[in-house]
Amino acid sequence: MTGDFIEKTATPCGHRNLNNTGGPRSRVRTEKISASIFDSEQMKLQHERHELIVPQEITDIEEWVITLYHPRAFTSWEDIAGRLKIPTVRMLVVPVESSAKKNKVSKLKMLRSAVILSKCNKNYFQPESPMIFTRSRLNRSIELIQLNLEQYYEMD
């Protein structure tokens, strides 16, 4: 006579050999472990967050950025970059989740973000790099980070 017993071999990870790992199956759990040095405030020597959305109808992005300033008072980008106190060191670009506050900040802050984002490539902000006003550069949410490498071994 055969019983109703059916051996259950399926485990959360689908591998029968992992059943015998010291605990009942209900206690087996899977979790992802991740760590990032960018999450540590201790590691950041300097950091600032920038995000912007260029309205869809805008075709000349540079002109739009100038309108965020006083267009009549605009002299040159070098002059504006000096007034906005753009960081003078190279910083890392880390993509972050966008917040709901986008474009609800003051025009001056938007202008500063636009100037900084125009100087950021995929990975770095370079103070001396040219300003490139494209949607792919400006429509981003990023955090600029200058890492404090001397703190690295103190993280433990």
Next chain:
Amino acid sequence: MKWTEKQIGYIIQDMIEENPLACRALLGISEIVFTEKVPTMAVSLSARPVLNINPKFCNQHLESENDVKAVLLHEFLHVLLRHTEKYKISTPLLNIALDAIINSIIFRYKGLEYADFFRRFYKGRGIQTLLKPIPVEEFNIYLPTDGFWLDLNRKIYSGKFCADDLFELLTYLRKKITKRELLEIILLGNHDDHAKIPANIRDILDETLKKMDGVLIWSKPNLRGNDVERKSENLEIQKFKMRKWEKSTFRLLKKSLVEDKRAKTEMSSSETILPVLSSSDRRALARFNFSSIIPLSKTEYLTKTTSQRASIYLDVSGSMSSEIEAIVSLLSSFRPYIKMPLWVFSNEVEEARFVKGKLEYKTTFGTSISCVFDHLRKTKTKKCLIVTDGYVENINDSMLDNLRREDIRVLVSADGNPSIFQQVGIPYLQLEKQ
């Protein structure tokens, strides 16, 4: 979408910075002209290349920045793969074969991010389906009569065809293609300018092709776009390339080593052959088992030797700024072999120091290599290794007075140009593109 010339200029600048498929070398020196003389976009290859852009085409068909980049990359690939030079007579079928292969390269390299434009631009059926990537789930919106073209499309966009094969196949299938179908197709880029490519541009294209190893485009037919699997593969490729860098650099560094009397003596193992059995030579032990004569066997012993180090001159001029970190991390892995101080040069030779894992140095951002040769003469350095991108002044014989060219070795960065050292017969090695 209404595009301004300034905005397109910015998109091209962005693309040059991004440097997909190493297009910077050509696009970076091209003059941009907006004209309606070309139907879409075309590069005319004179001594200074001109990128002709039709603003009307842009306004009519290009909806996003990625569309502009896709068409630019399409045209760049025509130039890079020298289609106008290789195929002297262009026929509609050849043009379609070339465009289909280029679009498949763009799709496999950038995914739908760029290739979505081709899906919108080529709306037709039949042979036109070869010019755009079609996801399998969209196959059902096509007619059963398109089945053959869809099958061919799948093969092209998974990298199973090269341009010549496809052209041959399309010529064989000529009867299946109507004249109307061919006339409806708007071809992107330059298909008709068969002018000879100038020597300077030829060199640039050769260098660009050398830097492309086909990784992520030709080697993995099933992976598409920028998914996780592709990224992890990319990481492995980078690690592999870094190891290759280290290996090739060490080979060059070894040739520049000279005894450094100021450094501590080291114990190094040597071998000699003696008629004394040694436990380290197991072959000799085995031989002794069947022969009564004590065989000659290898014996290891330690000797004191003077350390060997290499004098290194690192170029820290402005042109090296994008590569300097990679080079410094490469050099730091060979720190025991580097004679301190490590010299850096821009317009002058200065000492550099490793402070807390970082290299500290002064730079004037200019580039001159003559100061290195002066320094070598002044310090009577026998051998040295110069690490530079090769963008320096012309080297003449008087600059190398009292120096043996074969004792100077140059490590040229991946984005650098070694031609100046080639001309004067200084041995060099160029790092591969990462």
